[in-house]
Amino acid sequence: MSASGSEKPGFQIGLAMAGAVSAGAYSAGVFDFLIEALNEWQKAKERGEDVPKHDVFISVMSGTSAGGIVGALGLAALAGGVRPTDQPAVNPKQDWPVKHVLPELYGAWVQKTKLFESRQAKKGGSNQSLLDTADLHQSTGLPISLLNSDALTNIARDSLRAIHPTGERYAFLSDPTHLFLTRTNLDGVPYPIMFEGAKFWMNLHEDRAHFAVTKLGKCKFPEQECRWLKTWDDAGQPIDFNDCGERGTPGGPLGDVLESYAQAALTTSAFPFGFQAREIPILAADIRRRALPFDAGTYPEMLRKLHLDQAPPGAQTSFVCIDGGALNNEPFELARWTIRDLDEKQNFRDPKTANRAVILIAPFPPEQPSQLSAKAAEQVLKSRKDDLALLFVARRLIPALVDQARFKSSDLIAAADPKVYSRFLISPARQKPQPASPDKRPQPDLACGLLYAFGGFLDEQFREHDFQLGRRNCQKFLKDHFRLHPDNPIFGRPQSMGSAEDARLPIIPLVGTAAVEVKQAPWPTITEETLADLRTALERRLDPLVSRFTSHVLGAALLMRLAVYVYWRRRRHSLITRLMMLVEATLDDSRQIERLRRPGFFTRLKGWFGLGRK
Numbered sequence: 001m002s003a004s005g006s007e008k009p010g011f012q013i014g015l016a017m018a019g020a021v022s023a024g025a026y027s028a029g030v031f032d033f034l035i036e037a038l039n040e041w042q043k044a045k046e047r048g049e050d051v052p053k054h055d056v057f058i059s060v061m062s063g064t065s066a067g068g069i070v071g072a073l074g075l076a077a078l079a080g081g082v083r084p085t086d087q088p089a090v091n092p093k094q095d096w097p098v099k100h101v102l103p104e105l106y107g108a109w110v111q112k113t114k115l116f117e118s119r120q121a122k123k124g125g126s127n128q129s130l131l132d133t134a135d136l137h138q139s140t141g142l143p144i145s146l147l148n149s150d151a152l153t154n155i156a157r158d159s160l161r162a163i164h165p166t167g168e169r170y171a172f173l174s175d176p177t178h179l180f181l182t183r184t185n186l187d188g189v190p191y192p193i194m195f196e197g198a199k200f201w202m203n204l205h206e207d208r209a210h211f212a213v214t215k216l217g218k219c220k221f222p223e224q225e226c227r228w229l230k231t232w233d234d235a236g237q238p239i240d241f242n243d244c245g246e247r248g249t250p251g252g253p254l255g256d257v258l259e260s261y262a263q264a265a266l267t268t269s270a271f272p273f274g275f276q277a278r279e280i281p282i283l284a285a286d287i288r289r290r291a292l293p294f295d296a297g298t299y300p301e302m303l304r305k306l307h308l309d310q311a312p313p314g315a316q317t318s319f320v321c322i323d324g325g326a327l328n329n330e331p332f333e334l335a336r337w338t339i340r341d342l343d344e345k346q347n348f349r350d351p352k353t354a355n356r357a358v359i360l361i362a363p364f365p366p367e368q369p370s371q372l373s374a375k376a377a378e379q380v381l382k383s384r385k386d387d388l389a390l391l392f393v394a395r396r397l398i399p400a401l402v403d404q405a406r407f408k409s410s411d412l413i414a415a416a417d418p419k420v421y422s423r424f425l426i427s428p429a430r431q432k433p434q435p436a437s438p439d440k441r442p443q444p445d446l447a448c449g450l451l452y453a454f455g456g457f458l459d460e461q462f463r464e465h466d467f468q469l470g471r472r473n474c475q476k477f478l479k480d481h482f483r484l485h486p487d488n489p490i491f492g493r494p495q496s497m498g499s500a501e502d503a504r505l506p507i508i509p510l511v512g513t514a515a516v517e518v519k520q521a522p523w524p525t526i527t528e529e530t531l532a533d534l535r536t537a538l539e540r541r542l543d544p545l546v547s548r549f550t551s552h553v554l555g556a557a558l559l560m561r562l563a564v565y566v567y568w569r570r571r572r573h574s575l576i577t578r579l580m581m582l583v584e585a586t587l588d589d590s591r592q593i594e595r596l597r598r599p600g601f602f603t604r605l606k607g608w609f610g611l612g613r614k
Helices: 021-046 066-079 103-112 119-124 134-138 149-162 256-268 301-305 332-339 374-388 390-406 409-416 460-480 528-554 558-589 601-609
Strands: 011-017 056-063 085-087 098-100 170-195 198-213 217-220 237-239 278-281 318-323 356-361 423-426
Touching (some): 011 021, 011 066, 021 066, 021 170, 021 460, 056 066, 066 149, 066 170, 066 256, 085 103, 098 103, 098 460, 103 460, 134 528, 170 256, 198 256, 237 256, 256 318, 423 460
Parallel strands (some): 011 056, 011 356, 056 170, 198 237, 356 423
Antiparallel strands (some): 085 098, 170 198
């Protein structure tokens, strides 16, 4: 039986969305097209058209960092209905509109989240940017983040406030639809390890928020098969977007329910140092249950006997948390365990029997290491002794932690294996021109991937490109890869038909507008004028930031504060210049900057003397 009560089983999907910083625009595009495809197919079935009639539904979504925001805002936007919209392209090279079906998701990821205001945007007025200084002027004390975290808070609140629920329910979602948002708990949740009757306490920092979104889907969540959540007694915090209390006033916090939801999404994306840590309240009885290691499969009887579902004496009822990607950037297992049948050791992987799958949306899968030239290899060998210095270690530590959090070899290998039909991977793939010479690197797939994925905040064109790439890749994935054998029971066909072994049918057929090819967007570039705006924004942000740090740390030591201020004023230009050189070199390397061609000397000479004029 399917979750909707039909005689043939439905195909169950779990979505896992990895962290991506500004490349969350790509994940948003994938999610946007997936919803369009499911909705178009569902409407065609309801109209009685000649389309496949089997059932497919999403029952769980798990997300980290940018992926968490996509999941949280995507589900909320669905409450406002699927609204196909054509948006004029920002990229002047693109002469067709950008399509999306969830306007709030597109607006938050592509239009609103930006690093600084360009000169054109300032004339028309717009939302706060990440380098805006308003947060530094509104409070005193030590700054809470290098970037303006208030800008993200305002975007989250405004986006949720703008959604007007329609009450529509979707056959391609379960009721409830479970949403997991990972986070890194800096306080840690204490757990005892038993050694011959003695307790050894350890702290668990890998944490999560769990919401159960109700009255958005039509299919009943199949908990008779998928018993993991029930076994752990983790039903999730219920939320109904049709009835979630007050929405607050513009410019202020939302009502209690929506504000808790918004803060959970902001917490999973609180990149260390870049964005502020968030204080998350939690019910005492949920302190340990919400953070238990889920891969155990069942609630350990030893923990039940210790009554860990009860608050220990002096237990905290709030925690300080940051980006979930610091410890787990690909929350694959949360989705896998939620949809898994506990009577089976694993989800069925054969194309004739698979009835559920986890789709991992990963903007940054591990890349093939590039080959070094002989000259570069020689230089690396000569400088290897310098790599033991503290400066090198400090410079490489954070990138190493980011890469390690992204790397989940077993999940990625299985998801990329064409013989495994219970795990699938959607990652960026763009048709690129070959470089003019072998020394030049080809263009990357993502426009937002530069500068550790913060580069997408430089310009809306970058995010617009990656959003469209996500839609295009999702369309190709559904058409060419997300398929099963025709004899699979979900299609309701007699087993005696005996289809060829290599025959495949799409799990989600493309009908209606979803069948229209999503064009590849032209490669976006920015001008040198945009870089000048970035430099100005950096100067405006760094001056009060340094001033606040020195005032707080040095306090009444006026002479020391004056010395630091003078040193900063003398070194500021050099520091910002080096930073801008790095940004410019990175843009040049990926061919994302448009250089102005200045006329040569003789051309300018003719202009000065009026030569060549008619």
